[in-house]
Amino acid sequence: MPEGGGGTDSPPPVTQPESVLAIDFGLRRMGLAVGQSITGTASPMDSIAANDGVPGWAELDRLVADWRPDFLVVGLPINMDGSESEMSGRVRRFAKVLEKRYSMPVELTDERLTTREAKHAFPGTDDHAAAARLIAESWLCQRLRKAR
Numbered sequence: 001m002p003e004g005g006g007g008t009d010s011p012p013p014v015t016q017p018e019s020v021l022a023i024d025f026g027l028r029r030m031g032l033a034v035g036q037s038i039t040g041t042a043s044p045m046d047s048i049a050a051n052d053g054v055p056g057w058a059e060l061d062r063l064v065a066d067w068r069p070d071f072l073v074v075g076l077p078i079n080m081d082g083s084e085s086e087m088s089g090r091v092r093r094f095a096k097v098l099e100k101r102y103s104m105p106v107e108l109t110d111e112r113l114t115t116r117e118a119k120h121a122f123p124g125t126d127d128h129a130a131a132a133r134l135i136a137e138s139w140l141c142q143r144l145r146k147a148r
Helices: 057-067 085-101 114-119 127-147
Strands: 019-024 028-035 041-044 048-051 069-075 106-110
Touching: 019 057, 019 127, 028 057, 028 127, 041 127, 048 057, 069 085, 069 127, 085 106, 106 127
Parallel strands: 019 069, 069 106
Antiparallel strands: 019 028, 028 041, 028 048
16 A cells, blocks of 8 residues: 555556455445456445444455455545545555455545445445445546556
């Protein structure tokens, strides 16, 4: 993770097709989406249960093993004024746990308003999974822009 536990800087450039598993962190539910760099798109998956920000590890382990992403991307909640909140700190700690557990790069990306946008853009769907989709697509778009 860049900058000691993840950051919102630009990801490294894309040199080959890559996949990403995005996580919309939550205390009770975590939304998940998978995306790939070829099209820059992502598909939402079901959310998984969490207990005070700790996911059902068996389920997450299975998904990481099944999808074998090149990156994990976690949405970092940033206040509208650009400052970080208590939840930002929890997300940063969670990202460090993911990096250690899965021995793969974990990136953080600004997720301001993704849940709100997901509710409007994808009504009737799992809000957390839809937010994870937006997180993945935003990160992929940044990554593709940098590659150009």
